[in-house]
Amino acid sequence: MASPPPTQDSAHTILANQGWLSDLNSSFRKHSDLVAASLVLIGFLWRLWQARATFLNTDEAWHFAVSNQSSLSAAYRASLTLAHPPLMVFILYFWKAVGTSNLMLRLPGVLAGLVFCWVFYKWLVRVAGHTNALVGLVLACFLPPMIVLSAELRQYSLMLMFAVAAAYFLEVAVAENSVKAMSLSCASLYLAMLSHYAAFLFAAALGTYAIARMWAQRPRITVVGSWVVGQAVGLGIAGALYSTHISKLSAVYPVAEPLQRFGDFYLSDWYFHAGRDRLLPFLYRGTFGVFRFIFGQTGIGQVAAVLFLAGVLTLLLSKQRSSKQMLPGLVALLLATPFALNWIAVVAGLYPYGRTRQCMFLALFALPGVAVALARIVGNSIGPACGLALLMVICCHAFGTLQGRDMLPLAEQRHEHMDKLMEFVRSNIGPNDLIYTDQATSYQLRHYLCNQKPVSVDVSPDGFESFRCEGLHLVFSGPNAGALTAQGVDARWHDPDARLELPPGHIWVVQGGWASGLGEALQHVSGFTQMEVHSFGRYLEIFRLPTRLPGPAQG
Numbered sequence: 001m002a003s004p005p006p007t008q009d010s011a012h013t014i015l016a017n018q019g020w021l022s023d024l025n026s027s028f029r030k031h032s033d034l035v036a037a038s039l040v041l042i043g044f045l046w047r048l049w050q051a052r053a054t055f056l057n058t059d060e061a062w063h064f065a066v067s068n069q070s071s072l073s074a075a076y077r078a079s080l081t082l083a084h085p086p087l088m089v090f091i092l093y094f095w096k097a098v099g100t101s102n103l104m105l106r107l108p109g110v111l112a113g114l115v116f117c118w119v120f121y122k123w124l125v126r127v128a129g130h131t132n133a134l135v136g137l138v139l140a141c142f143l144p145p146m147i148v149l150s151a152e153l154r155q156y157s158l159m160l161m162f163a164v165a166a167a168y169f170l171e172v173a174v175a176e177n178s179v180k181a182m183s184l185s186c187a188s189l190y191l192a193m194l195s196h197y198a199a200f201l202f203a204a205a206l207g208t209y210a211i212a213r214m215w216a217q218r219p220r221i222t223v224v225g226s227w228v229v230g231q232a233v234g235l236g237i238a239g240a241l242y243s244t245h246i247s248k249l250s251a252v253y254p255v256a257e258p259l260q261r262f263g264d265f266y267l268s269d270w271y272f273h274a275g276r277d278r279l280l281p282f283l284y285r286g287t288f289g290v291f292r293f294i295f296g297q298t299g300i301g302q303v304a305a306v307l308f309l310a311g312v313l314t315l316l317l318s319k320q321r322s323s324k325q326m327l328p329g330l331v332a333l334l335l336a337t338p339f340a341l342n343w344i345a346v347v348a349g350l351y352p353y354g355r356t357r358q359c360m361f362l363a364l365f366a367l368p369g370v371a372v373a374l375a376r377i378v379g380n381s382i383g384p385a386c387g388l389a390l391l392m393v394i395c396c397h398a399f400g401t402l403q404g405r406d407m408l409p410l411a412e413q414r415h416e417h418m419d420k421l422m423e424f425v426r427s428n429i430g431p432n433d434l435i436y437t438d439q440a441t442s443y444q445l446r447h448y449l450c451n452q453k454p455v456s457v458d459v460s461p462d463g464f465e466s467f468r469c470e471g472l473h474l475v476f477s478g479p480n481a482g483a484l485t486a487q488g489v490d491a492r493w494h495d496p497d498a499r500l501e502l503p504p505g506h507i508w509v510v511q512g513g514w515a516s517g518l519g520e521a522l523q524h525v526s527g528f529t530q531m532e533v534h535s536f537g538r539y540l541e542i543f544r545l546p547t548r549l550p551g552p553a554q555g
Contacts, residue, residue, distance in 0.1 A: 043141030067092035113150025186230030289354035311372035432505030440513035
């Protein structure tokens with residue numbers, strides 16, 4: 001039976017609702033900068049809280065230890081042991097004079113996250129319009145990994161800030177024929193390259209887009225010339241970084257000799273190996289993995305990957321300009337090119353791809369693609385589109401799946417866990433005792449036990465490293481030994497050729513870093529069953545080894 005035609009009252013209701021929605025969209029557009037500033041402020045406060053609420057993970061403590069040197073030249077030499085450019089080490093070298101609390105050390109990253117969110121919004125306004133810009137900003141401000149990476153003592157927030165600044169100033173330069181803006185774009189790109197090597201791929205993607213953008217816009221020859229000069233300088237910086245650092249990493253990591261074997265031991269699961277992996281399935285899994293990492297939740301990440309593809313296709317098929325300056329096809333090129341270049345780097349074995357923070361630069365392009373799709377679903381209405389983005393964010397926080405090596409769960413990284421461990425160590429371990437750990441955990445212990453003071457590390461012929469501070473003696477395994485295992489501790493205890501020197505007091509084992517469960521596993525080994533394990537959250541534990549067990553009988 002056919003439905004009756006709408007009455008005059010119902011027609012008035014529909015028109016009133018449409019009018020209300022139109023007024024809401026108009027209000028959002030009129031005050032979009034104010035809305036964006038409010039979102040950025042909330043995101044900034046959230047990052048501040050997280051930076052204060054959590055202890056430094058092992059990678060953060062490692063970066064501080066590298067920068068905590070007696071001179072700038074020493075800090076630079078130490079930075080060559082990292083698989084990252086030196087800019088953040090230089091910043092930390094000077095910044096530590098301001099303060100060394102968790103919050104103060106992370107504050108440059110938090111501030112970089114603040115700037116990134118605002119410039120990201122202003123960039124998207126230019127390339128995709130106000131609706132897509134606000135939707136993308138909701139994701140950039142509040143997705144769990146975006147918050148965590150800005151609240152960590154790592155290079156990623158610096159790299160993202162400088163990268164989006166390079167993209168923004170490029171748009172300004174081409175649209176307004178500004179040599180000054182082009183120079184700022186190039187300078188920002190250099191700083192991004194000095195922050196993280198992922199910026200090399202970003203630079204290639206932005207360069208490809210810039211050529212197409214300038215071909216379509218035809219800016220003044222001085223603008224084009226300044227871009228060409230800027231690219232030449234960028235290539236020189238890349239060459240200098242390669243010759244002084246990248247090419248020498250195999251000396252720092254002997255297992256990566258030659259350098260092409262770097263992916264065999266570092267992030268091996270996310271490097272493509274022609275003899276082990278099939279290319280198309282690897283790229284397929286890697287792409288969904290990238291979105292899983294960016295969103296911090298498996299299901300939402302998979303949906304986001306599909307939305308990104310839909311957003312790019314929407315732009316390719318659109319015949320209407322997305323804003324006054326941009327053609328939709330150019331925006332699609334901008335969003336898709338970085339993924340294509342990462343695929344090329346994957347095939348060449350030069351870069352990882354998948355659920356890893358090394359691919360976080362792709363968030364600059366993934367989030368706008370998702371925003372375009374969300375906005376199109378609701379007819380480009382700002383309020384509903386932002387509501388969909390906020391719903392995705394809420395689901396990611398409520399059902400987040402990132403843990404382990406991706407990122408420590410927030411509840412397990414609360415600073416109270418580290419505070420209690422340090423209190424236990426100072427109350428129970430004396431100068432005649434010895435603390436045994438792995439190298440990753442040693443960075444956390446030297447940071448919190450030694451009051452953020454530089455330490456002198458001694459290397460013994462048998463591969464152990466050690467240092468003393470605040471009346472405590474710490475011995476730890478070498479850089480290639482990995483995390484402590486129950487089998488490894490048992491072997492050290494019994495093997496006469498691999499034993500630790502027995503101190504006058506007791507030997508205590510501390511496990512931190514990204515590992516967990518050492519004490520529980522060791523309790524299942526003969527001779528250690530009565531051992532008491534003290535845990536402080538999932539990723540921090542300490543226990544005292546029993547009296548020396550007899551070694552194997554000698555014939």
